Amino acid sequence: MSKFKKKSGGGTPGISTASLPDIVFMLLFFFMVTTVMREVELLVDNTKPLATEIKKLERKSLVSYIYVGKPKDKYIPTVGSEPRIQLNDAFARVKDIQQYVIAEKEAINEAERPLMTVSIKADEDVKMGLITDIKQELRKAEALKINYSTRKGEVFGD
């Protein structure tokens, strides 16, 4: 029994915290690698529709985003409640899209320009009229690879 006798004296033995930084650094590196800084502040409501047949968007540097949706409540007094387009950090009109896409294209190096993708992040309540106008502008700007951004989920679910 003496083997299991509680040691007495010498105070409580301190747990070595020397490996704690290692653990924390490991987590830190994980988050540093996976992190993506939020590029823009959303000015519009953005509940993306559900879909199941989705593909992941790779090469974030080649992707440009177009947000479409009803302006958030605090912007309604200034821009109204009709669905609007957001490019970067500002509301935009349909005719601004061509210029935006061209500017985005310029920023990509020449060899990779054909791979540029435009991701349309539209709210599910937006009407197709506006989306169609956007698509026509993208065609004019020769940005033909597009991606309808969706959430993963069953279409018929509740």
Added chain:
Amino acid sequence: MAKNKRGIPEINAGSMADIAFLLLIFFLVTTTMDVDSGINRKLPPWNPEQLDNPPPIKKKNIFTVLVNSNDQLLVEDEYMDLRDLRSAAVRFLDNNGDGSCNYCEGLRSPNSSDNPGKAIVSLQNDRGTSYKMYISVQNELAAAYNELRDREAQQMFGADYEELDETQKKEITDMYPQKISEAEPVNLGG
């Protein structure tokens, strides 16, 4: 195990953890884990002149899907529920009317598509159609293609389409090429 001798001087690494935690919390807060995903599509080039003489396509090789402003579907001139769209599209694509497709399992109806290479899905929506409905329709059509591709991939390689390598994928996509054509939207009001 060697016994730890009391009295070995230890470097105080306690503050290192604090620094690392600080950075960790910063990255935890700024990180967004969700990967962007969605349905990839390719737009046709902007070329107004080409619209005047479209290549002749037999009517039976076109699977027309119309969506009106009330989000109702009209498929091949018949009202259809969204739930039935996938199976209807599969039936059309897999029909094999002229018998040239030796891997198809369709009904070989003379009124439906000749073979998957000629079959075209034509999608037209109204300006008042909701984006949600449009994505649902696109999703169901893509699902129909994926269903057929998965079937062939299983038969030929014993794996789902997504798990194949590039050359195998190419082989399958040549068997069931995805041809979804979007007509210019109409404004039917409503």
